[in-house]
Each structure stands twice: as C-alpha cells, then as structure tokens.
Amino acid sequence: MALFFIGILEMLIVTVWTKTITDTKVLASGVVTMINILIWYYVLQAIIDDINNLRLILLYAAGCSLGTMLTTYYFSLKEKKEANRARLGEC
Secondary structure, three states: OHHHHHHHHHHHHHHHHHHHHHOOOHHHHHHHHHHHHHHHHHHHHHHHHOOOOHHHHHHHHHHHHHHHHHHHHHHHHHHHHHHHHHHHHHO
16 A cells, blocks of 8 residues: 555656756756655565565556646646736736
8 A cells, every 4th residue: 555655656756856857956856856766766676576466556556646636636726826816917
C-alpha cells in the first residue's frame, strides 16, 4: 500500500519539477530532481524485491494515476481562478 501513496507523491513532485523547469528555476529544479531520483530508487528496490507481485505494480500505477489527476485538477482550478481575477481586474 505504501507504493500507492508514493505514486501520488511522485506525481506531485513531477508536477513541481515541470513547473520549476518551465519557470527556469535552476537550483529548485536540481533539488526536485534529486528528490525524484531518491523516490525512484525506493520504488525500483521495492518492485525488484518482489518482482512477481503484480498487485504491487498496480498499486503504484494507480497512485501515479491518481497523483496525476489530482495535480491536473488542482492546476486547472488555479488557472481558472487566476483568469477570473484577471478578468475582474480589467473591468
């Protein structure tokens, strides 16, 4: 079950990484990359230690999927809120 939550966390981190790259935040992107690699090391070790456990892989994949959906939803709400603020500021 831990890999499910790690999958969610990883997708949050990947989103932060993407944001730091697009905003050209060099140091922050390096730090986020380091954290992501450490997470990947743990994930790989857990999967290799129990390579025949399909449930483990499916839990991780489900966590990654949920993490992606949550961050996509969060940023879509954030963009709508910013667009509304900009529109109200123009009036």
